[in-house]
Amino acid sequence: MDSGDVLLDISGVSRSFGDVRALDDVSIQIRENEFFALLGPSGCGKTTLLRVIAGFEQPDSGTVTLDGVDLLPIPPEKRAVNLMFQSYALFPHMTVERNVGYGLACERLPRDEISSRVDEVLTTVGLTDKRNALPKTLSGGQRQRVALARAIVKRPRLLLLDEPLSALDRKIRGEMQMELKRLQHEVGITFVVVTHDQDEAMSLADRVAVMDRGVVRQLDTPLDLYRRPRSIFVADFIGNSTILRGRFDQGTWIGDSAPGLSVPDTCRDAIALALRPEALTIVPTDDPRARVRGEIVEVFFQGDHALAQLRADGTVYLAVLRDDVLPRRGDPRGLAWDESAPIPLFEE
Amino acid sequence: MMTRALRTTPLWILYAFLYIPIAVVVFMSFNASDSPYTWTGFSLQWYPALLQDADIMGGLRTTLIVAVGTTIISVILGTLLAFALERYFPSRFLDAAAAAPAVMPDIMLAVGLLAFYTLVGFTLGPVSVILAHSVFGIAFVAAVVRVRLSGLDPSLEEASRDLGASSLKTFWSVTLPGIRPAILAGALLAFTLSLDEFTVAYFTASPADPTLPIVIYSSVRFGVTPQVNALATLLLLVSFVAVLLAQRTARLSDSLRGRNT
Structure with a gap:
């Protein structure tokens, strides 16, 4: 103690x-x-x-x-x-x-x-x-x-x-x-x-x-x-997050989807990554910062912000939207995040 | 309006079916005539006559002793039985065995009890009738209390323990108030059942000390006397009051309990 x-x-x-x-x-x-x-x-x-x-x-x-x-x-x-x-x-x-x-x-x-x-x-x-x-x-x-x-x-x-x-x-x-x-x-x-x-x-x-x-x-x-949730269970139970299962290979995350995401070395022993919605930014598809590209599935208006689901390579990401103009279902968009945004998860 | 009247007609017919025999008894109890079948005029004479009738008054005394005794035994043992079945020995077989005396044919119970009393050499009298009536009285009380007990929020008793009460104090100040309406209802049930029970009492009472239903039966074998009509009317009044009381306690307790507790 x-x-x-x-x-x-x-x-x-x-x-x-x-x-x-x-x-x-x-x-x-x-x-x-x-x-x-x-x-x-x-x-x-x-x-x-x-x-x-x-x-x-x-x-x-x-x-x-x-x-x-x-x-x-x-x-x-x-x-x-x-x-x-x-x-x-x-x-x-x-x-x-x-x-x-x-x-x-x-x-x-x-x-x-x-x-x-x-x-x-x-x-x-x-x-x-x-x-x-x-x-x-x-x-x-x-x-x-x-x-x-x-x-x-x-x-x-x-x-x-x-x-x-x-x-x-x-x-x-x-x-x-x-x-x-x-x-x-x-x-x-x-x-x-x-x-x-x-x-x-x-x-x-x-x-x-x-x-x-x-x-x-x-x-x-x-x-x-x-x-810093340690497990998929905790990351999922507490707050919203997008879980990317996969494995670490020389600085890149090899997942079921979006192959070749570059991640920091802290993710070396992880079995999955968690992305919090507020760490994700929705950008135009031609934005160079976009790490994945896909289309908007649904937008949920929450008052002070909105949540958007974006499907890319078979994974549905959840991101916070702070723009005044909300995208519509089916709009193509990209997702950007900081190098340090993915939270490594070490247990189921 | 028309359709409403039509809709309620069967209901009134049904109630008429239920209450015409009773109405006839009440009506005839005010008959001046000696004959129970012909109306000659209004009279209250049969009511004071009841008090003069030694057989009826003796039967009433025995019946009240038996009913009170039966109620006391049934309430105590029936409540304990309800606790045992609900809390300590959950078993379908024991459940059925506890309820059986309530639905068993009276005549069977009567014959069995008489045989048993004879076998063990038990002297017939008010006590033998009390024990006999308690057989089904306990079953009824146990059934009523048990339903209430199973509906009692178990966290009430736990809260009492948690706040420092012993199990005895918990039973006394939390559990008992919670099942009190059921105990009252069970007591009224046992009392009224014993009050007018004939078959079992006929077999297990001593000939010197018959209960009221037996006295009535003996006196009407040779035709209904107007006195019996008066007696029936009084008994009717007593059971009616008992039913109203039972309903009132049930309602009162429900409103005391509230809906969310």
Whole structure:
């Protein structure tokens, strides 16, 4: 670890369900006060890992420690870890106040301490006027705040969030994203969020572990994941990119298509190249900078920019267009990019 | 308008089919005549007469004892059975075996129970009827509670554990409130089923302590008395209230649960 203390140490954790290896030798270290994301498609094992940390699932092998203490023999109700459920799991027969105070009541705290801490946390999430409301009368965003309040009121060492924003509609999602980030700074709790949404992970987290079929494929900051994906899976999963499979041969890339692309030596051991859309420039076919030539397949207008698909030698490239005049389907065009633009990928 | 009337006609015919026998009983309970078949004028005399009838009052007492006992046993054991089947022993065979007493022909159950009681030398009385009624009461409660239990969001219980509650506290403050409407509905079901059950009670009750349906049966063998009509009307009122209560609790709980939780 280069900085910060390790709070949660997951080491060599495996878990199988029948023939399916949900977690395959997973090792992750999460630091104090970090906002960490477990990102991957459904079935990648991220939820199983979350349930292992919360205590609802026991791994077949491996260790999990929190503050250096073995977490696995401790039952979920005794762990200094709280989980915000994807469904929020608010108790339907209890008011907001009783939902939030539930965890404190379990600790048998005095009544006035419970009520002052509930007050405090309801103020933090901005729901003081809803204290006597039943969950069913709240909007989706409000329910989420209650669930969040209920999970942080116990001041856990670690807060787990299972797909926290997936049940919200697009507009509220953006607001809640900022809210979560603000809260994490404010309450100073380490957050681990599980999500299948790469935008969510990239915009929230300090570091992201990308998982696929029970394995951590890459663990990095969002920026490094985007700029330096190591595998085809990560390059494909995070952001858009055009993948060129092939092999390196004396400074040129021999691919299924576009033979003879010149590439730097960093691509020596790569099994594929990734090209980010913003690194590609669409140019007229007679432009000397054009590395490949083809025709426009489709143009997607995005507001501040547009994305264009261009087919050349059987490969469909995706490029960002910043011109005011958009090309039309079927127009012949060339593609130019910097020598350093291709990202070498070393794994499937 | 015309077509709407036409469309609803079959519905009214069907309801008439369902309720004419009941209406006749209610109507005849206000008959002044001694004969149950001829109307001579309006009278309320048969209602106070009921209270004077020692057989009927004795039968009512026994029936209430049996129904309450059956309800208590059915609710406790039926709920436990529902938990076992839903949470711990998922098996199609056990499922079917749990539901069978509810659909089994009463006469079969009655004969079997009588044979069993005789075999083990069990004295017939209210207790033997309670145990007999509990056989199907448990099956009904288990079926109703089970449906509710399977619809309960499992993360509610996990959330409770996560927030520091023991399994007992979780059951008490999260699971039980979640299935309470089903337990109430199951209790009402067991109670009303036991209240008017005849066949099984006829075989398993002691002749000295018959339940109300048996008393009624004995008294109408020689013709329906107007008193029985009055009694039937009162029982009808009780079951009607029970059904309304069951519907109300179900609705209340649904609105409490909300749609998204």
